[in-house]
Amino acid sequence: MNPIRFAAGLSATVVLLVAACASVSVNSAWRDPTYQGPPFKNVMVFAWVDRPSVRRTVEDIFVGDLTRRGLSAVASYTLIPDARDVKRAAVVEAAKKSGVDSVLVNRLQGVDLEVQEMEVQPFITPDPSDVWTDYPIGGAPVTVDVQSRTAYLMSNLYDAKTQKMVWWGKMDAAATKNAAALARGMAGRVLSALGSAGLL
Numbered sequence: 001m002n003p004i005r006f007a008a009g010l011s012a013t014v015v016l017l018v019a020a021c022a023s024v025s026v027n028s029a030w031r032d033p034t035y036q037g038p039p040f041k042n043v044m045v046f047a048w049v050d051r052p053s054v055r056r057t058v059e060d061i062f063v064g065d066l067t068r069r070g071l072s073a074v075a076s077y078t079l080i081p082d083a084r085d086v087k088r089a090a091v092v093e094a095a096k097k098s099g100v101d102s103v104l105v106n107r108l109q110g111v112d113l114e115v116q117e118m119e120v121q122p123f124i125t126p127d128p129s130d131v132w133t134d135y136p137i138g139g140a141p142v143t144v145d146v147q148s149r150t151a152y153l154m155s156n157l158y159d160a161k162t163q164k165m166v167w168w169g170k171m172d173a174a175a176t177k178n179a180a181a182l183a184r185g186m187a188g189r190v191l192s193a194l195g196s197a198g199l200l
Contacts, residue, residue, distance in 0.1 A: 024153075024185035029169040031197045035159065039200050040102035042072040044095055044160070047183075048107035050083055054179045058106065061183030065191055071200060074098050095160040102166075102199075103158040106186055109170075110152045149175035153182075155190045157199060169193055 043066055047058035059075035066073035079094040080086055095103060150172050157167040169190060173182075194200040 024171055024173040024189045026189050026193055027170050027172060029193055029197070030167065031199070032164065032166040035164075035166045035199075037159070039198060040071075040157075040159075042074075042100045042102070043200075044074050044076055044079070044091075044098060044100040044103045046076040046086065046091075046103065046105045048086075048105060052077070052083065055083060057179040058183040058186075061180060062104070062106070062187045062191075065184075065187040066200075069191065069195075069200070072100075074100060092163065101160050103160055104190075105156045105158070106190070107154055108151060109154050151175035153186060155186065157194060167194060167197060167199055 045059045045062040045066070047055045047062075049055045049058065056075070056077050059077055063073040063075050076086070076091075076094070079098060080090055091103065151174070153171040153173065155169050155171075156165055158164065159166050171186065171189060173185060191200060
C-alpha cells in the first residue's frame, strides 16, 4: 500500500467545517515507533478539499499557526494551484523543489446526522416583551426533534524524504460551514498533538 494517497479523489460536496477550536477533539492517534529522526521544521500543508477558496483558507491558517510556533511552512496551493493536480508524483516534486521535510494532509472523512427527541415545556405569558417577569409554566410538554451533525476529520503527517507516514490523528467536531473555524480548531489540536509526539 502506498503511504501517500493524494490521488484517491476529492470530496464532491462542500466540506462541512468545525464551529470552534474547543469543539474539536482528537479521538485516536498513531505515531510510527520506528521514526527516530529529529522533529520536522519545514512543513508543506495540504487541505484535501475541492473548493479552492476553502483550501486556501484552511492551508493559510495552518501555515500561520506553524509559523507562530517558530517553524517554516508552505501552503500547497502556492506550489500546486489546481487541486486536480494533487497526485503523488506532483507532491513529491513540489516537496523537493520547496525543500520541505514533511507533508501534513488534512481532510474530512465524513459527516453523521443524529436526530434526538427533546421535550420542551411551554410558558404562559401575557406579555412576551416583559422579560423580567417570572411567568408560570403551563400547558402540556411539546416534543421536538433536535438535529446535530458530527464531522469526522483526519490528519496525516509524512516524512518528505522517505514518503512514509509517521503520524495520523482522527478527530470529530460539531459540523458547520465555517472554513476559518475548521482551520483554527484542527490546527490547534493537530499541531499540539504533533508537538507532544516529538514530531514538531
